[in-house]
Amino acid sequence: MRAQDQRSDRYRRWIVLSGGAVVAVLVLALGLVVIDRFGGSPVVVEGVVGSEKVDLxxxxxxxxxxxxxxxxxxVRPQGSRSMAERADESDFVSPGSAAASEHIRGLHGVEDEYDPFSTPMVMLAHGPMAEALREEGVARVAEDGTWSLDLAAYLELTEDRVRWRDxxxxxxxxxxxxxxxxxxxDPRTSNSAAMYVVVLSYLLNDEEVVTPGSVDEELTSTLARLFLAQGQPPESSRxxxxxxxxxxxxxxxLLWAYESQYxxxxxxxxxxxxxxxxMYPEPTVFSTHTIVPFTGAGDEVGRLLTEDPELRGLISEHGYRTEDTGRFRELVEEYGPAVRTGIGDVVHSPAYEALEALLNAIEQEYEDTGTAPAAPEDAFVGRSGGGRT
Amino acid sequence: MKGRTRAGAGALAALLAVSACSFVEGAGVAGTLRVLAGSELADMEPLLAESAERTGVELVLDYSGTLDGTERIVAGAVEDYDAVWFPSNRYLHLVDGDRSSVRGETSVMLSPVVLGVSASRAEELGWVAGDGSVSGVTWEDVTLAVEEEGLTYGMSSPAASNSGFSALIGAASAMADSGAALEREDVAGVEERLATFFSGQELTAGSSGWLMEEFERRRRDASGSGAVVPDGVVNYESVLMSYVPEAGEDPLVLVYPEDGVVTADYPLTLLAGASEEAAAAYERVVADLTSAEVQARIAETTFRRPAAAGVSERGFPSVVELPFPARREVVDELVAAYFSELRRPARTVYVLDVSGSMSGSRISGLRRALTVLTGADEGPLSSRGQVFQEREEVTLLPFSDEPGEPVSFVVESEGADRARRGLAEEIAALEVGGETAAYDAVEAAYSLVEEAGEDGYLSSVVLMTDGEVNRGLDLDGLFASLEGLPSHAAAAPVFTVLFGEADAEEMERLSSRTGGRVFDARDLDLEEVFREIRGYH
Structure with missing residues (x-):
């Protein structure tokens, strides 16, 4: 069930779209640009995006x-889980996963979607921790110098409740x-944590993508412990x-994070x-950052993010992977993080309903014990992270 | 913070650019950010004044205790403020789980809660390595030192102050040693060890700052009052590092428990109700305070760790952070257990002026304030420590021409309601008339404490008087009579409540001689003052 290359279908949507329609839109857009160039103020486009993309x-x-x-x-930040309902009030939305995107399109009957960039989920480790995990046989260094994390072996460590000192x-x-x-x-509000649920549920479900029918109590309580044992959840993904x-x-x-953050x-x-x-978990999952347009201007933003070389270059500087793999490679070589360019071992996300069932069950475990949900990501001022990049 | 201001560094640069623009545009328009802040933050005022010159935003700080402030936020009683700034928002986020009261927060600096111990004592305990540093000491090692070597220390009240609260959570989490966030079922297993740990608590306080002042006073004035000098004190690393011993004084060494600490992260927090102008001012302030230069200055002048790596040359040792409980019940129950089972019980003698001048609204105000303390121990965390606690011995000692008959109640776990009812009846029955023999009454209070013997209680005296002392002993006479008290009685501080026409200077002398503190109720609600004093028992 693991897709060897998830990217093959990432561009399906807009390739379908790219026919006469795109050309028409393009002409229209160019026209607008020309009008705006000479006519004054630019067109205001409002988007709702996962908080991890606000900086971009x-x-x-x-x-x-x-x-x-x-x-x-x-743009206004909002969690991928909660942005669906009123998504059509903006020009576009940008969730952080294919499942969330699919749900939003289904809910509002939108066919179009752009997939301008994505990033694999990774595990960040401090040096001594990485070394200890390597000696334990849970992590290894590949020939190209990048690290792999055997996620099933990691899961076993957590099941045995092994300590760092052990x-x-x-x-x-x-x-x-x-x-x-x-x-x-926080799995209740954050896309990054939902991605953690995607890969771990796959492993806990005997290496099968979870379907709504296969969500059982054993699975969800194992997952919930991995969150609750961490203690109070952080206030944002940043x-x-x-x-x-x-x-x-x-x-x-040890931190579960977007590769782009690093x-x-x-x-x-x-x-x-x-x-x-x-560390590249084996398996991992790609966080696919899509643009779901609701207006012509929103559509144009999606297209420009996908096609404009300058924007693609800037997207790469923010750590994301685009179709233009060259720029990403250059940056990685220049700045030196040991980043893997080709990532093979990738799982598919469960369908939206199955993932929601998992997240709801985890949410229930927080509630059963009186811990109310944490920050809805939209509760925060866009930049109240206060000058932190 | 290194590199954070690098030119072209993405959103930060963008933000700085925006800030700079707004500043230029807004120059001359003095922005103000009204902040409800922890009293610990008073030492930031010089840096904030410098910051205001750069940002054009003045921070106006009103001070309050962390947990008290938390409850004001949750109760919505913060309309007068744009932001809050406490050592930690952890308890706030447990209580206000959906964070509806908060719009954004940014950690500005850090300080772990650790133990400072007299160097000589640490040496005796075998904690000091050849290079003079202390490492490898766990919370359990500290507990063993209490148990076997009689180690004593001061710690603030977990219901009043964040440092005491953090120490309680840290000690419990470390002793449970589950490797994960503390759960309810873990607490029962560690209560015995925690009680042993807290048996070494010789001094408590309603604030981290006052705790350190009193610790210093006892060390430097050891012979004066005869009070026990604790070997150490639990406080923020920054407070302990700021402690400058006098010539010849035993310095403090810092013990960073190896099994982990709870760190205060001082999040400057924009409240949900803040205006857009306030939000803009907030962002300007935050950008300035988190800049590399200011971060380095914070470390240099306040000994707090920068919230970002690499900007300070101070060698802060690395620490292991304990996971903070994810569930409010765990925390609430632990704090309740601290008061009802874990800490040394309190003995409090309330020396109450019922002279003629107290008639009318004064005596009814006093009755009301005391009655509040007899309330049941439920409700928000900060009020838990404020009502009379299980095991506590409360004595009412009214006086006028001479000390009256003391009436004592012990709040037993089964008969707690009975004791509270009895106290309430006694309070209601207080009658006024006569002169003011306050110091005779204080002397009688010390006799009661002395007679109780060394029974593990932490004793204190509260003196409430509304006029000049005109009967019996004068203050020097009282001081003379306190000479030669056994140490358990000498350690009892007198907390004086200024009320009516009380002699402020004498009250100050009495409090400072005994290690107490003056609480001014002349302009404040007496009830509020009595509740605040409860943090010091």
Missing amino acids: FEDERVRERFAELGYDVR LPGDAVSSSNRNEVLARTT QPFEQFRDLGPGHTP VHAAVLGPPPPEDSVV
Whole structure:
């Protein structure tokens, strides 16, 4: 059931679309640009995007490029799970997964979709932790110098509730009594944590993508523990990455994150600790960042993000992978994070209903024990992360 | 924070650019951000004043305790503020789970809650390595030192102050040693060890700052009052690092429990009700405070760790962070257990002025304030520590011409209601008339504490008087009579409540001689003052 190359169908939608329709839109858009160039103010386009993409859309260079193309793109962050219902009130939405995108399109009867960029989910580890996991046989270094994490073996460690001090190696042997447990975002609100559920549910379900019928209590309680045992969830997807980057191995030894977060930090800074590594879980999942348009202008934003070379270059600097693999490769070589270019071992996301069933069951476990859901991501001021990139 | 201001660094640069623009545009328009802040943050005021010059935004800080402030937020009683700034939002996020009261937050700096111990004592305990550092000590090692070597320490009240709260969560989580976030079922298994750990708590306080002042006073004035000098104190790393010993004074060494700590992360938090202008001002302030330069200054002047790596030259040791409980019940039950089972029980003698001048609204105000303390121990966390606790011995000692007959109640777990009812009846029956022999009454209170013997209780005296002392002992006479008290009685502080025409100077002298504190109820609600004092028992 693992797709060897998920990318083959990532562009299906817009390829279908790219016929006469696109040409027509293009002509129309060029016309608009021309009008705007000479006529004054750019077209305001409003989008609702997963909070992890706010930095990209608010990057001054991205805004400038859109302005050159005649658009003033304004975005508001909202979690992929909660953006569906009122999605059509904006010009476009941009969820962080194919399943969420599919659900939104189904709900509003939208056929079009752009997949301008994606990023694989990774496990970030501080040096001593990576080394300990390697000695334990859970992680290994591939020939190209990139790291792999055997996710099934990691899952076994969590089931045995192994502590960092139990692992081989001097660096972690005695000082950290916490369980070997990845820090994640909040599964009730965050796309990144939902991606964690996607891969772990696949492994826990005997390497089968979960269907609504296969969601049972054993599966969901195992998953829920992996979140609840971490303690109080972080307040946003940005916070745990910054804590990993800035507060050392004693604070966040292991973090489930978007690869783009790490690459972005390496390219634009502040850089991650030098001894930290990106581990590619085997299997992993791609977070596919789609654009679902509801208006002509929204459609144009999706198209430009997909096709405009300058925007694609900026997207690459934010750590995402686009069709233009060359730019991503260049950046990685220049800034040096050991990033794997070809990722083979990838699982499909369960269908929307099955993933929702899993997330709802996990949410229930939080509620059963009186922990109300955490930050709806839209509750936050766009940049109230306060100048943190 | 290194590199955070690098030119062209994405959104940050964008943000700075925006800020700079707004600043230029807004120059001359003085923005203000009204902030309800933890009292710990008073030391940031010089840095905030510098920041205001750069951003054009003035932060106006009103101070409150962390847990008290948390309850004000949840109760919606923060309309007067745009933002809050406490050492931690953890309890807030447990109580206000959907974060509906908060619009955004940014951690500005960090400080773990650790133990500072006299260097000589740490040496005796074998905790100090050849290079003078302490490592490898766990919470259980500290507990063993309490149990076997009589280690004593001061710690603030977990219901009043974030440092005490963090220490309680940290000690419990570390001792449960589950490797994961503390759960309810873990707590029962560690209560015995926690009780042993807390048997070493010789000093409590309603705030981290006052705790350190009193610790310092006891160390430097050891012979004066005869009060026990604790070996150490649990507080923020920053507070302990700021402690400057006098010449010849035993310095403090910092013990970072190897099994983990709970760290305060000082999130500057924009409230949900803030205006757009306030939100813009907030972002300007946050961008400034998180800049590399300011982060380095914070570390340099306040000893708090920067919220970003690589900007400080201070060698802060690395620590392991304990997972913070995900469930509110765990925390609430642990704090309740601290008061009812784990801590040393309190003995409090309320020395109450019922002289003629107290008639009318004054005596009814006093009755009302005391009655609140007899309430049941439910409701929000901060009020838990404020009502009379299980095992606590409460004595009412009214006085006028001379000390009256003391009436004592012990709040037993089964008969808690009975004790509270009895107290309420006594309070209601307080009658006024006569002169003010306050110091005779304080002397009588110390006699009661002395007679109780060394029974593990932490004793204190609360003196409430509304006028000059005009009968019996004068203050020097009282001080003379307190000479030679056994240490358990000498350690009892007198918390004085300024009310009516009370002699502020004498009250100050009495409090500082005994290690207490003056609470001014002349402009404040007496009930509020009595509740605040409860954090100090």
